[in-house]
Amino acid sequence: MTTQLTFVAPRRAKPPRHLADLSMAERRAAIAELGEKPFRADQLSRHYFAKLTGSVADMTDLPAGSRERLAAELLPDLLTPVREIACDDGATRKTLWRLFDGALVESVLMRYPDRVTMCVSSQAGCGMNCPFCATGQAGLTRNLSTAEIVEQVVAGARALNSGQVPGGGVGAKGAGRVGGQGGNRVSNIVFMGMGEPLANYKAVINAVHRLVDPAPEGLGISARHVTVSTVGLVPAIEKLANEGLPVTLAVSLHAPDDELRDTLVPINTRWKVSEVLGAAWNYAATTGRRVSIEYALIRDINDQEWRADLLGRLLKGKLAHVNLIPLNPTPGSKWTASRPKDERAFVHRLESHGVPVTVRDTRGREIDGACGQLAAAPDR
Template identity: 75%
Template sequence: MNAQDLPTPTTTRPAPGKLLFEAPRRGKPPRHLADLSPADRKRAVTEFGLPGFRAAQLSKHYFERLVDDPAEWPDVPAALREQLYKTFFPRLMTPVREITCDGGTTRKTLWRLYDGALVESVLMRYPDRVTMCVSSQAGCGMNCPFCATGQAGLTRNLSTAEIVEQVVAGARELARGEVPGGPGRVSNVVFMGMGEPMANYKAVIDAVRRLTDPAPDGLGLSQRHITVSTVGLVPAIEKLTAERLNVTLAVSLHAPDDELRDELVPVNTRWKVGEVLGAAWDYAHTTKRRVSIEYALIRDINDQAWRADLLGKRLRGKLAHVNLIPLNPTPGSKWTASRPEDEDAFVRTLEAYGVPVTVRDTRGREIDGACGQLAAAG
């Protein structure tokens, strides 16, 4: 089936002030090898009527060798290859469009999923690392007014395999030398694409395990090189703390006071700033991992001196780092990035409180691939 033959997705948009914490019910994507734990793969292969060691072979070809053609499985009998491929590697996503900038080292891909839903992922190659920004939902139900994804509404959750496939696709491009800079590997994954990762908790955590399981069971990435973001779903942060993973937790805060955050991040009407940060400090205490505080600087909205002061007081002495994000433009938005002098003053105030702070690179902005710009327009 060609991409243009797939059905057009329906999108649920939240009414003003309403949040969608549950994805609309839709058919499940076909089961894929990446949906399964190593033990479940062995069980599935056995149920297929084959010895369990075939599961390890399939895992090696997918996660370690990064091949996507069963003809390149020399250790699997030719008579079995096609049927195993159809059973364990159904086509979940089809690339619709890839656009690049930074000499081809930043690449945004628009994917059409098996049911026609659209998502985007971004590969960013730096001299010392390659970061994949992946989507966890088609659209987003958090309704943050300054974010293009949030304004699109929520279509559905992605499956574990649909998340993993975004990374594997990037890994293949790198391994084949299709990204300028020669053959390479994905080193970092950030769950900062479309969607609220904590609203698709199980699939995201399972994806983290597939990405970090040692090869050939998974891609073998370091947990310390995985970042999972959230707008502040406190019960999910508490669940993540109990997992005792070594991933980085990123909290999209954007305002230090409840009055403004209620407007910028509507989930704040349910869990206030103090509750969100309290859950984040519990995560930091348990894991000894520094929490990343994401803060999009919006001109004359959240960049005032008194808000910088309040943020510094809230974060002083905590195991935290602030990522200041110059607001990236989105179509029709009434807001824009802070003035350079206000940005500099904000940084100086946080530093005066001893809070580590950096201003995030706006890489990918010209292809609408930067923070808050992913909209998956077909």
């Protein structure tokens, strides 16, 4: 009998309303309700999304008598840093955030020579229960709001702007800017932090709009540089295909056969491999965007050559790319990364089917900031 899995975030008080929760029309209406002229919404939005202004005192084009009130109503503090740790000579930076209700989430900023990628969380915890993932083992606390997601990116951009991340200082060309290419601006967003993004569909889609809409509506990051991951929520994938947002879809597959995937990715008991891949191919056909197939290589579990052949046959001729992820260690896990020779053999078998494949750079492993390691534990 197929198990029906339903994931509902516990009911909690909502985060305070924030500018990033609202469309531009909604911001103007909110400003008008506060007795201010609607064009103040454009000014406030430009400070937040374009100038990355962090202090209301610096918003000098707003009336002095209105600044504090506008900030209190539309720019409340949503994220409080609890701990920041870095590796790679400071180029990889993980931040533990405390939300308004005490919930904890993590985000990771990774600066490369040609880009800056932000890995953001969409939920506090995760309800998918994948046994090799620290976040999945923590369980679901709640969904994040649109603004709580966007704030992670804005915080990263401000960190670059203030010189906290090597290469992102005020004197650097393009420092602190968002969008575009270059190693001094936030250019890429991956929804691969804590949570299952498509289980928090509305907030994530609204957040994507804030990320990609041009300033002052949003941050102006290219939609093609935004990746939304999922373990395979088929109805949500089909819905995403019709949003008109050319983001990259990443499917966390981890096994090509239902027998193993039922264990590694429990949602597979609801939507099987064939259904998940069918929705992915429909997404590719609708958007013209190549699908990323995420596959964590686990020693003696899913790294056999026959599984590589099965995966290759499933993906051959499809608009897809395989992203192999050496399993990152998590506390108490009985599993570990594949042997180098088995990893090489897996890559070779996929390539023999004409399937493009890369092995992911395990950025952040030393600070528990790599794929599958985010647990938002205050003592880690």
